[in-house]
Amino acid sequence: MNLKELSSLLGLSQTTVSRALNGYPEVSEATRQKVMAAAKKYNYAPSSRARSLATGRSMAIGHVIPISSKHEMVNPIFADFIAGAGETYSRSGYDMLLSVVNDEDEEAAYREMATKGSVDGIIVHGPRENDPRIELLMEIGLPFVVHGRAGNDTRPYSWVDINNGHSFRRATDFLLDLGHRRIALINGIESMDFARRRRLGYEAALAARNVRPRPELMSAQEMTEQNAYRSAREMLALPEAPTAFLVSSYISAIGVRRAVSQAGLKIGKDVSIVTHDDDLSYLRNGDEIPMFTATKSSVRAAGRRCAEIVLDHIANPDLPPVQELWETDLTLGLSTGPAAKEFT
Amino acid sequence: MNLKELSSLLGLSQTTVSRALNGYPEVSEATRQKVMAAAKKYNYAPSSRARSLATGRSMAIGHVIPISSKHEMVNPIFADFIAGAGETYSRSGYDMLLSVVNDEDEEAAYREMATKGSVDGIIVHGPRENDPRIELLMEIGLPFVVHGRAGNDTRPYSWVDINNGHSFRRATDFLLDLGHRRIALINGIESMDFARRRRLGYEAALAARNVRPRPELMSAQEMTEQNAYRSAREMLALPEAPTAFLVSSYISAIGVRRAVSQAGLKIGKDVSIVTHDDDLSYLRNGDEIPMFTATKSSVRAAGRRCAEIVLDHIANPDLPPVQELWETDLTLGLSTGPAAKEFT
DNA sequence: GAAATTTCCCAAAGCGCTTTGAACCATTTC
DNA sequence: GAAATGGTTCAAAGCGCTTTGGGAAATTTC
Structure with a gap:
């Protein structure tokens, strides 16, 4: 069913039918109703191909x-x-x-x-x-x-x-306020703009408190559960292990959680974790009390x-x-x- | 730049140019080269709108x-x-x-x-x-x-x-072979075809060994980390707690892992977990030795x-x-x- | 060398819509 | 009653391509 057929069925011109369907004012209410009804009856919808050619917009x-x-x-x-x-x-x-x-x-x-x-x-x-x-x-x-x-x-x-910079600066400050000094950063690849900004925010917070940034506590990789797990595990094995982790994604945080648990440490007690939380629909951070302290944005x-x-x-x-x-x-x-x- | 302009620029008809670009044989190799070069030079690509209207296919x-x-x-x-x-x-x-x-x-x-x-x-x-x-x-x-x-x-x-049925039947058999009798199923919503088949496979395996299926060890919800965590936690608190979990998604398995760890139990020792693994790119199940025993399909x-x-x-x-x-x-x-x- | 074939190219139709410009009819205005 | 107005409708052009049906030139065949 196309416009031509529909119009001849209705005994109207293509112009009128087209206008009726597209809500133009130059068509009487009576005919518009008739056209709408016929369109519905014959299950007509204008071809998006033809329409976009005519209008120049592809929608x-x-x-x-x-x-x-x-x-x-x-x-x-x-x-x-x-x-x-x-x-x-x-x-x-x-x-x-x-x-x-x-x-x-x-x-x-x-x-x-x-x-x-x-x-x-x-x-x-x-x-x-x-x-x-x-x-x-x-x-x-x-x-x-x-x-x-x-x-x-x-x-x-x-x-x-x-505001990645501010967000991670605040999160770092929060951990510093809790007394943490060896705060690890589990980041995404830093050629990505968001990851770079997060590191800068983190470093700025450390600098403001005269805490020396430690390269061995900073990792920047693709944000998979496994990468995060491995980084965290290695860091926890260091002589001066981190007491807190700042993590760039929820998936990564899960990897960190695994490493921490596996090391026999209690999250929130022995080791703190703050993660960024994109509020993914399949990874909600708890309903009442969130599992992770997080910088959250949907x-x-x-x-x-x-x-x-x-x-x-x-x-x-x-x-x-x-x-x-x-x-x-x-x-x-x-x-x-x-x-x-x-x-x- | 459209076909008309390009053709007149080349001193050729639209037909010929179109054919040249679409690889039709009725055009000499010399002119085809000329056309290709010009198309490249003027950054011409046929409008997909017009093209699909003419061909009737929208690609x-x-x-x-x-x-x-x-x-x-x-x-x-x-x-x-x-x-x-x-x-x-x-x-x-x-x-x-x-x-x-x-x-x-x-x-x-x-x-x-x-x-x-x-x-x-x-x-x-x-x-x-x-x-x-x-x-x-x-x-x-x-x-x-x-x-x-x-x-x-x-x-x-x-x-x-x-083969969801077979897959989960095998996984259940595997757990039964290991001596497990109280095997929990953490499934997706069972109006989904895959989830229904998995439950049937699981039940068939139990039935074949005369193991009574226990409704309290079967949950069917959306496959979020949190749902799985809650279900597993509740099941682990039962007087007759499961010794193994069969899980329908990797995300859910992570929730189960959390519940198990939190209960102070060791995975693979106190409690076994088998999960389905869709081989998601951001949730790889280990490189060398997989973390989870899994029914895997990409x-x-x-x-x-x-x-x-x-x-x-x-x-x-x-x-x-x-x-x-x-x-x-x-x-x-x-x-x-x-x-x-x-x-x- | 004429006829038949092949090679290469073209004009024009058509895809199904929107939109322009004009026309018709029924009202209203003077 | 003629002119102006407003409300409806229509025929036709055009969007940019592909494809049909030829047709002219070059090549081959006899």
Whole structure:
């Protein structure tokens, strides 16, 4: 069933039927009702192909998921971000176009989305320091929103980020206040912007209290349970083992927890853990009392917001860039306590 | 830059340029080279909008992600499945169209994809027992592949599934062989086909050895760390506590591990755990010696395969349905051992 | 050397919609 | 009663591509 058939069935022109369905005012209420009813009856929906050719808009937002050919990790927070963005899209009649590419093909993927015209806007994931993608996307001219920020690039592009530096500074301060002095940092790969900022926040807090940063207590790897476990285990075996861990992801925190338990130490008593918590739907940090003390910010909410912003930019191209820096909640859980005497 | 401009720039007809770019034989090698060079120089790529209108194919596969309005969980294995499917798509020039919808709107979402013609095929996620979507999709007539199966619907549709029943039967047998008699099952929601089959496999193994199934040792909930933790904790507090756990997801297994450790019990000694392992990229089960004994099957490989099958069906509509039942690997890890004497 | 074939290229139709510009009819205004 | 107005509707152009049905030039065949 297409427009032509439907129109002739109704004895109306394609123009009128199209307008009736799209809510234009130049059509009488009576005929609109008739058209709507017929559309429903014959299960008609305009072909998105034809429609987007005619309107020049494809009603889709592109997300490029880079798969590192080296480590092959798929970011676990990705599912929740997508879910958030997807909620926004489906409310607005937009689709989400996902492109999974090797990271070396990523730029080509963006360029292709633009030249093929398959999307009206783009969400950028996992920005790195001085990410070349920003430059590329500004050149391409498609509206885009970055989840995170790319280094200290101050050019006016839209992004939604959490205040990673401040967040980890506060968390470190909190541990210092509890008397901890040997605080380990289990971080993500530091070419990622968020990880770099977190380390800087952590170091700033240490410096402010004249605590010497110890390289052996800082690890920066892909945030898998296993990497975190191994790092924590090695650190706990040091002669001057850490009394607290600051961890960049919930998954990693689980690895740290395993190492700590296995060493026969009690979490929150012998060893404290503060983790960042993306509030993933399948890894909730407790209902009443959170298990981990955490810097918390919902990545799903970030997905929703990024999507909203890119849709705003599409609807209104003159909109100035939107830059939102969200503070995290430092939520107190059961994983932290004062530094044990013997260690101080 | 569009085809018209490019053609006139080259002094050729649109026909010839189009054919040159699409690899048709009716164009001389010399002009093809010229056209290719010009396309590259002017960064031309045919508009996917126009192209799909002309060809009638949209070069995209639809995935519908249902978000349960009740519990709001996003399936954590989803990211890896998508990554697998995405690899296949990008190799073949297809896009992935994701639609995140509330589960009550799911049928409408499929229907819409079909009538709007926005996709050429569909992948179905998370089939339930007697899933109405199968019927719907057969009626719609779009090629589709189900990741998993819908109950005992024997109609000829394509699916890729793991042998959940056999897998959990083997795992249960393995625990029984080790002397365990009180084996708990931490399962997913049993309206999901995979969870139902796993329970049946588990019960069959128990029945074959005349071990009475105990309802108090069976839980069926969304597979979050926390749900699993709570279930395991409650079970461990029973007068006749389980000596082994059979768990449906790695995330859940982590929750069980937490409960076991917290109870002061040693995993693999006091309490055994066997889990299903989807081989998620961010939750690898150890490199050398797996942490958990597990029934393992890569969900990413399943994503790749489902995508391949749906593309095959699109390329060749007469292809008979493809049904693949994959066996899992029962990989021995450190989480299992003989039942402790005191318990037997 | 004429006829048949092959090679290469083109004009134009068509995919299914939206949107422009014009036209028709029924009211209202002067 | 003629002119202006407003509410509805329509025919046709156009979005940018692919593909059909030829057709001219080059090559081969007899």
